[in-house]
Amino acid sequence: MSGAIVSIFMLTYNQEKCIKQTIESILMQQTNFPFQLVIGEDCSTDATREICEKYASDYGIKIKLLPSPEKNIGLIANYRRTIAACDGKYIAICDGDDYWIDKYKLQKQVDFLDKNPDFSIVYTAVKRLYEDGKIIDYTYKLNKKELDFDDLIFDNFIYSVTALFRNIQGRNKTLPSWIENFPFGDWQTYLWILKDGGKIHFMNDITAVYRMNIGVSSKYMKENSVFIGVLIGILSCIYKDENFSHKKEIVALSLLNKQKDLVTCYNREKMYVKGFQLFLDIFKKTKNKFEWIKFYFYSVYKSFV
Structure with missing residues (x-):
């Protein structure tokens, strides 16, 4: 046991250009509690490992x-082993290509969760950093007081670099093995934490910078149909998982x-055969067949407009 209140969970691979900034942004945190940075370094072919080893040597048990x-074992295998090594009361995420800009990020978030035991996750606004150097403030908040x-x-409206959540792994509730079938794991982790209760709090502060359009999972987001297909795969696993059986109705909805979104994407991307095949699959199962027919043909029509 590290004795840390917060374990900061970091995955890194071939990020020598930004890993120093990322690590320094965590070490600058000012807290009245101990925290530990847990780095899953996945056999980088550049200088990333050497940089991480130097920090680990200099900072002892803090890293x-x-x-x-x-x-290289791959992003999700690295994800599972790294989060399993986090033994703090809370877990924060900061991937090796993102960084924090608020030195009180952890303190504010821990203070909130300590005072509000009915909440399990707290997240914040973020700055998006684009490849051309442009930085844009971004806030995604649903128009509800409680989420x-x-x-x-x-x-998934939570940017992982802004999140802090309760560590439930000590209750024999390790993440399900099916998480390894997908190119990212944060959304599934949040849903796993919340499945038996717990609320989400949005903190209206900008605490971190998220680099856009880089990383392993970014390639899945460039084509909407591919990305939505991944989300459908995740939801299908959740629907079949006995641990989520009490949530089946909302998961099915x-x-x-998402299947409707995928039909629309296929039609927009002129993949009409795939769109029609998915339409037929859902048509066989749905009770409201007339509404589904209307939706499908409207989607086809909009793809030509």
Whole structure:
């Protein structure tokens, strides 16, 4: 046990150009509690590992380095082993290409969760950093005072670099193995934490910078149909998972919404055969067949307009 109140969970691979900035942004945190940075370094082919090793050597137990011993194991395998090594009361995420800009980020978020035991996750606004150097403030907040599983199941509105959440791993509630089938794991992690209760709090501060259009999962987001297909796969696994059985109705509704989105994307991308095949699959199962027919043909029509 590290004795840390917060474990900061970081994945890194071939990020020598930005990893120093990322680590320094965590070490600058001013808190009245101990925290530990846990780095999952996945056999980088550049100087990333050497940089991480130097920081781990200089800062002792404040940094726990988990190097992949022989070969690159991939983002999600690295995700699961790194989060499993986080033993703090709370977990924060900061990937190796993002960074924090508020030195009181952890203190403010821990103070909130300590005072509000009915909340399990707190997140903030963020700055988006684009490849051309442009930085834009970004806030995504639903028009509700209280958010929970039933909101997050429809859309992951939490930027991982801003999140702090309760660590429930000590209760024999490790993440499900099916998470390894997908190119990212943060959304599934939040849903796992919230499935038995707990609310989400939005803190209206800008605490971090998120680099746009880089990283392993970014390639899945460039084509809407591919990205939505990944989300459908995740929702399908959640629907089948016995641990979410009490949430089946809301998961099924989200799954149907994403399938409708995928039909629309296929039609917009002129992949009409795929769109029609998905339409038929859902048509066989849906009770409201007339509404589904209307939706499909309107989607086809809009793809030509």
